Amino acid sequence: MRKTEAKELLKQARAAWEAEEWLRSADLYERVLEHFPDERPSAVWWYDAALAHKFLRNWDKALDLGREAAARAPRGEGDPAYWNLGIAATIRRDWTTARAAWAGFGIELPEGEGEIDGRFGVACVRLDTDGQREVVWIERLCPTRGRVVNVPVTGGRRYGEIVVHDGEPTGERVFRGTTCPVFDELELFEPSELPTWEVTVGAGDAADLEALLALFAEHGLGAEPASAVRMLCACCSEGTHQVDREVRAGAQAVSLAAPEQEARRLLDRWAGEKAIGRSWSGLARPGLARPGSPGGP
Template sequence: MRKSEARELIKQAYAAWDAEEWQRAADLYEQVLAHFPDEKPSAEWWYDAALGHKFLRNWDKAYELGVQAAARSPRGEGDPAYWNLGIAATIRRDWTTARDAWAGFGFELPDGEGEINGRFGNACVRLDTDGEREVVWIERLCPTRGRVVNVPVTTGRRYGEIVLHDGQPNGERVVGGTTYPVFDELLLFEPSDLPTFQVTVAAADPADLEALVTLFTDHDFGAEPASSLTMHCACCSEGTLHKEPSAHASGAQRVSLAAPEGEARRLLDQWAGEKAIGRGWSGLEAVG
């Protein structure tokens, strides 16, 4: 291939990219890279080709091309080639490559080998399941994975599952003066075996409901009062939302629980029995 032909193909690739024709753009880049893998601008071409396959959710190709893009990118400077490779390597469970990619981006990782299970703080993830979208809180295990710590209302989603999210925030939540990013989910990385139940509880005082939530979370289970859920339009959800810690209500109300049924019943009985008057529950039913 002559350089003049390569320039024309790159021009076509740019046009395809602008039109969001990811497959065509990636194919054109690869045609050029097969002949000119190490030209001065080739790092950008490798990156764009890999990114196109990321948009297509073709993770094997995103990994293959991402390795080449990262090899031509500076380490320790937050170069996005490392981030995208880290995502693709994580999806393939290639922990050696994922660790090297995150280090290349500039992250400090916990010592060791294999799967990364660190403490990267809290964030939010926008779950997306068959068009149903819900923002939940996660505990981040690595730069791209987090454990869900809400009881989702979305059908088929569960407390404790591990989700893999994108690297570019798409919204913010501000709580107590601290800003948390909202990432978009890329895929469900590990399902949770904790079933979801709903129950009606009677709480004489808001502190009673807080005690119920604390009791379940102390046992590594989940409890989510219906009053803690809020609905937002897409524009608001993808913007900056200022939220105050939810104030629990008193009286009869629905609560979603994540726990094995026997444990849910035991903990509900324990909670109700801690006060002679003012606490009760009924109508435990499985919902997911």
């Protein structure tokens, strides 16, 4: 291939990129890279081709091209080529490459080999389930994976599942003075076996409801009052929002993440701890008719 032909293909690749024709853009870049893999600007071509396949969720190609992009990127300087490689390697469960990518980016990892299971703080992820979007809190296990610690209200999503998220924040949430980024979900990495239930609880005061939430948390399970769910439009969701977890007295719906028998046992225990002021009824799966028999005193 002559350089004049390569210049024309690169021009077409950039035009396709601007039009968000990711596959065409990547194909054009790859045609040039077959002949000019190590030109001075080739690191950008490798990066753009890998990124295009990331947008397409073609993780095998994103991984292969990402390796080439990272091989031409400076180490320890936060170059995004390493971040995108880390994402693709994580999704493909190539832990050796993932660890090398995060180190190349400049992130210190827990010592060891294989899957990364560290403590990288908390963040929010915007789940995307067939067009239904919901922002939930996660505990970050690595730079791109996190465990969901809310009980999602979106059907099919569960407390405790592990998701892979993108690296560029698309919003912020402020909770008790701490600002946390919101990342977009890329893929469900590991599902959760904990089913979701809905129950109506009666709480004499806010402390009673707090005690219920704490009881489930102590057992590694989830409990989320309906008052904690806030509806935002897509545009507003990408802004900065103060998060206030409203816990109030009275009757209200609570979403639970637990095996059914364990949920009933803990609800009974909670209700039985006070003679007056705590009750529950109608434990059922979301969307199903609830039985009328109450539980607790």
